[in-house]
Amino acid sequence: MKRIIDVTELALRDAHQSLIATRLGIDDMIGACEELDNAGYWSIECWGGATYDACIRFLNEDPWQRLRTFKKLMPKTPLQMLLRGQNLLGYRHYQDEVVDRFVEKCAENGIDVFRIFDALNDLRNVERSVAAVKRCGKHAQGAISYTVSPIHSTGVFVEQAKRLVDMGCDSICIKDMAALIKPQAAYDLVKGIKDACGENTRVHLHVHATTGVTLVSLFRAVEAGVDCVDTAVSSMSLGPGHNPTESFVEMLEGTGYETRLDLDRVLKVKEHFAQILPRYREFLSAVTGVETEIFKSQIPGGMLSNMESQLKQQGAGDRLHEVLEEIPIVRKDTGYVPLVTPTSQIVGTQAVLNILMGRYKVLTGEFADLMLGYYGAAPGERNPEVIELARAHANKGMIDCRPADLLEPEWAKLRAEALPLKGCNGTDEDVLTYAMFPKVAPGFFATRDEGPRNLGRDPETGALETEVPQGHAGKITGPVTYTVTLSGQQHKVTVSPYGK
Amino acid sequence: MKRIIDVTELALRDAHQSLIATRLGIDDMIGACEELDNAGYWSIECWGGATYDACIRFLNEDPWQRLRTFKKLMPKTPLQMLLRGQNLLGYRHYQDEVVDRFVEKCAENGIDVFRIFDALNDLRNVERSVAAVKRCGKHAQGAISYTVSPIHSTGVFVEQAKRLVDMGCDSICIKDMAALIKPQAAYDLVKGIKDACGENTRVHLHVHATTGVTLVSLFRAVEAGVDCVDTAVSSMSLGPGHNPTESFVEMLEGTGYETRLDLDRVLKVKEHFAQILPRYREFLSAVTGVETEIFKSQIPGGMLSNMESQLKQQGAGDRLHEVLEEIPIVRKDTGYVPLVTPTSQIVGTQAVLNILMGRYKVLTGEFADLMLGYYGAAPGERNPEVIELARAHANKGMIDCRPADLLEPEWAKLRAEALPLKGCNGTDEDVLTYAMFPKVAPGFFATRDEGPRNLGRDPETGALETEVPQGHAGKITGPVTYTVTLSGQQHKVTVSPYGK
Known part of the structure; x- marks a missing residue:
């Protein structure tokens, strides 16, 4: 009797977010949907993360329409999204009513599985969205932002998993966005969670491939009892992306474990994206191979190239190495926050400033907020000297409450601002788009009627x-x-x- | 107490053979040698395989001079070569005296470890070179050409390993040139060899990365007791190449196993080749990601693109799929030969002819020879009908002796032919070059004085x-x-x- 390992396919969300800067247009996804829906996946991640932002910022595409299209084309397989807890898909905390309405609209438009995380692992920041998902009768998956530091241990993460289960989460996800989880650590953590929360607690493992070791980590996680792993079809895999779905299936042969996947269908999906990907070459990540230096800097692959271009713009393209050495120092001062949106950007930008201007001579507002608790509680102790600098810079005190508790009700105000915008269709979905991206939404509403913009280019001529x-x-x-x-x-x- | 896993670095031989058609010139290797020599490798594979051929055919470089350069720059670490048994580095069988002289010259010029294999796993074809290596006091490693077929089992390979040990081999290599060995199979085979031949029998595992599963296979091989694995520095890894050295080192953290490698030095080697590789873009393999279809066709990644261009030349570029379906049929008719030089080319070309002209309507001379035993004994039973066709085509009978037993002494003749060639320097090394590549050697001798030709190009202008x-x-x-x-x-x- 073989144990079944479930698989979540990432091609439609995190894979293209990691490989081609989230630029994949709906036209280039539709052709894969039927095969995806019939291939036997536990879920298909296809929404959330940066896709919403990219839809309205670059693709002139309504993200809600994209979701409805997916639901229509993939009626059998649960659709999954990534949700940044109280941040939703934006870059600040939202008042609880906005969170509730957003989750309701996601459920209504087609999301079945909500993967919810907080960059600091401050669980107060995910509670509200978990409750909202449960109220909608959908699957709430509580995610642990995996990181490595002197204060993070298997025990710390297991404790977090227990609290997520207590909160009502239907499953736990270990979310390793920078490919840091090594085989033994993966084994210990999955086993630790199973031991602490019970065999029946579903454990999912999300890993990137950037350091080259994580397919082995998936293998060890399977041995430790993991229920579901995240992979991406091979033509949309590797580099800063994920491990190839087909390789995961094949490697289980003879082990006593197997997936439910129909490999012939997966290979058709592979072929589809193998044809598509060259059209997005201009967005292709500069990281294509393996980067084990990430074990030191913990900077996710996608961010490395951002940082490089930031430095080049400042005429300091040769100082990347110094910045990579500075990041662990800044991160320590924050109390060892995991590096994932938005903390990866906040810590990375501060490290760049430290190198260019002198350490903490200039602070960003976001970094000051991070030091002062406005993103939530830090995993460890923050550097008191840097807290003082932040206090002086921001001219405000530290907080230790749940950040969203400080927010006034804002739905009515957001609605009042959104509705008069040219092209706004008056739906809650549009209000939510405005709420999350108030600078981008007006332009998008105004041009939405022109329809989605496909950014793929002819690989020969480079022409749209x-x-x-x-x-x-x-x-x-x-x-x-x-x-x-x-x-x-x-x-x-x-x-x-x-x-x- | 951690168990040490040794590592063989492939960057200087199989990595560039797999990734850039063996075109890497000595100028672009020299800069990495000091770090390589001090990084703690068990051996550095740097010669043999297709490198000899490429040196004289494309690079106007004396392969023996290359070997002496390596020996001078890497005096501490054993240098390793790949030797095709009685074929040496050529494409036919050689008479025993030629084999002896070739091995002696390799040892004299710097080779410490000889990895010796036969494409058919006919051990009569490796006996003579193993004996020659032992006589020189060097390390003879007997390699098993790994394949998957209804007649190949762990037991068959273990039996072969025992015979190689009995023959006097100092270690055993499982040579998986098409990335076919899955984790459980790797575990079973390593453990099987250790159980049958004794714990002290060194087992090495050579795998390619093409199917994406083999880093997991290396991990399982480590658990089964493997002594040494083959990897390539990350900037020269993956695709049809090998698993990244740094990832192998990192994945062992916390497992009770570790390597002796100095990762800082390995990262310097990485940096070196990361700078070099873009200059060889025109030779870069078309296969860059993962190809699990290889589990069916068993065609090594490098060969796939060859076959595609063969078909295109015949105006049949759209028939690759048919050829890939034909290959397993042809392979079955040969008695399930492993597909590795030269059998991969022989079977592949015959499959192409079968598709273009009708099955076995036209035979190549090499295919007829393979069917009639002129490359050695087949692993399984050959198709008698195809044997009859081969007999008619070649107008000669089947043999079942060791093929080289049919050869007359040839050293004196080869020498007499080589010495008068313009530019031949009269050494045994030159005679051996002529012996292996009689058509290419004369041109090389004539132009050798012009010095090595570097085929790297400016990545911007494309200019040499x-x-x-x-x-x-x-x-x-x-x-x-x-x-x-x-x-x-x-x-x-x-x-x-x-x-x-």
Whole structure:
């Protein structure tokens, strides 16, 4: 009798978020949906995280419409989203009523499984959304933001899992966004949670592939009793993304474990995205192989290239190494926060400033807020000297309550601001879009009628589908050198008359 | 007390053979040698396989000089080569005296560890070279060509390992060139060999990464008692290559196993090749991700792209799928030979012919020889009908003796042919070069004085270092479309005046 290991497919959300900066358009997903829905996945992650932001910011696509499309095309398999607790999908805390309404609308439009996490693992920040999900009769998955530090141990995470179960979560997810969890640690943590919370507590393991070790971690997690793992179809895998679904299935042969997946269907999904991905080459992560240096800096792969370009803009492209050394110091001062949205950006940006301007000579407002408790309780003790600097910078005191408790009711105000916007359709969904992205939403509402914008480009010509060049060969008689921008990269190219 | 797992680094041989068609020139290796030599590897594979052929065919580089350079730059760490038994590094069987002389010269010029295999696992084909290595006082490693078929079982391979030990081999290598060995199979085989041959029999495991599962297989092999694994530094890893060295080291944390590697030095080697690799982009394997379809076809990643271009040349680029279905049929008819040089080429080419011309309507001479025993005994029973076709085609009978027993002494003849060649320096090394590559050697001897040719190109301009274009910007007034060849690939590119 083989034990079944369930699988969550990430191709439609985290995979393209990690590999091509969340730019995948709905047109390029639709073709894979039927196979995905029939392949036997436990769930398909397809919404939340950065996809909402990318939809309205880059793709002129209504994220709610995207969700409804998924629900229609994938009626059999539970649809899953990633939710940042009290942050929802935005970058600040929201008042509880906004959280409730958002969760209700997600459930109504098609989400079945809500994976809910807080960057600081402050569980007060996930309580409200977990309760809202339960009220909607959907699956609430409580996620632990995995990190490695002197104060994080298996015991700490197991304790957190117990509290999530007590809170009413239907399952626990170990969320390892920077590929830090090594095989033994994965085994110990899964086993620890099972031992503490009972065999019947579902444990899911979400890992990225960036450090190269995490397929082994998945294997050990299976041996420890994990119920479900997250993978991405091979053509949308590896690098800063995830482990390949097909490899996970194949590696179980002869082990006493197996998945329910129909590999022939998975291979069709692979083929679909293998055709699509080259069209998004300009967004492709610079990290394509394995980066074990992440074990030191803990910076997720996707963020590394952001940071590099931040430094280059400041004319300090050669100082990345110093920044990577600074990050663990800043992180220690925060009380060892896990690095995941938004803490990864806050800590990373502060480390850049420390290197460019001198340590803590300049603070960002977000970093001061983090030090002062406005994102929640820190995992460990914060550096008191840096707290004092933050207090002086922000001209406000520390808090130790749940941050959202300080917020006034805001739904009516958000609604009043959103409704008059040109193109706003008056739905709660639109109000929520405005609530989360007040600067981007007005522009999106105004252009929504033009329909989704597909950012894929012809891999040969680099042209968007709508702007295929109508060129003709110019007359040249000998080799000529041009600066040519191809897929967003400048090349010095020498051109000769065709046929010579 | 942790158990030490040894590591063989593949960057200088199999890694670039798998990733960039063996084109890495000595200039681009020298800079990594000091760190490699001090990093703590059990051995550094740096010679043999296709490197000898590529040196004289593409790089105008004397392979023996390359070996001496390695020995000088890496005096501490044993240097390792891959030897195809009675085939040496060529594509036919050699008479025993040639084998003896070749092994002696390898030992004399710097090889410490000889990994010796036969594509058919016919151990009569490796006996002579094993004996020669032992006579030189060097390490003879007997390799098993790993494959999966109805007649190959753990038991069959364990039996082979026992015979290799009895033959005098100092260690056993499981050589999995197509990434077929799954975790449970790796565990069973390593444990089987240890149980049958004794704990003190060293077992090495060579795996490629192509199917994505084999780092897990390495992990399970470690648990089963493997002594040494083969990996490649991360910047020269994955795709049709191997698992990243750094990931192997990191994944052992907390497991009770560890390597002797100095990770800081390994990361310097990583950095070195990360700078180098983009210069060889035009040779980069088309396979960059994971390909689990290999479990069916068993075609090594490197060969897939060869086969594709073979088909395209015949105007049958759309028939790859049929060929991949044909290969297992042809392989069955040969008695389930493992697919590795030269059998992978022989079976692959015959499968292509079967699809293009009708099954076995045309046979290659090599395929007929394979069916008639001229490469050695087949692992299983050959198809008698195809044997008859081969007999008719080749107009000769079957043999069941060791193929090299049919060869007359040939050293004197080879020497007499080689010495008069223009540029031949009269050494046994040159005679051996001629013996293995009689068509290529004369040209190489004639141009050797010009020194090594580096095939790396400027990633921006695509120019070889010696031919950086002296172009000037041609005057164009609007967008113009050209056919541009960039890094060997044709692109349709639209060019606008700079700054517009």
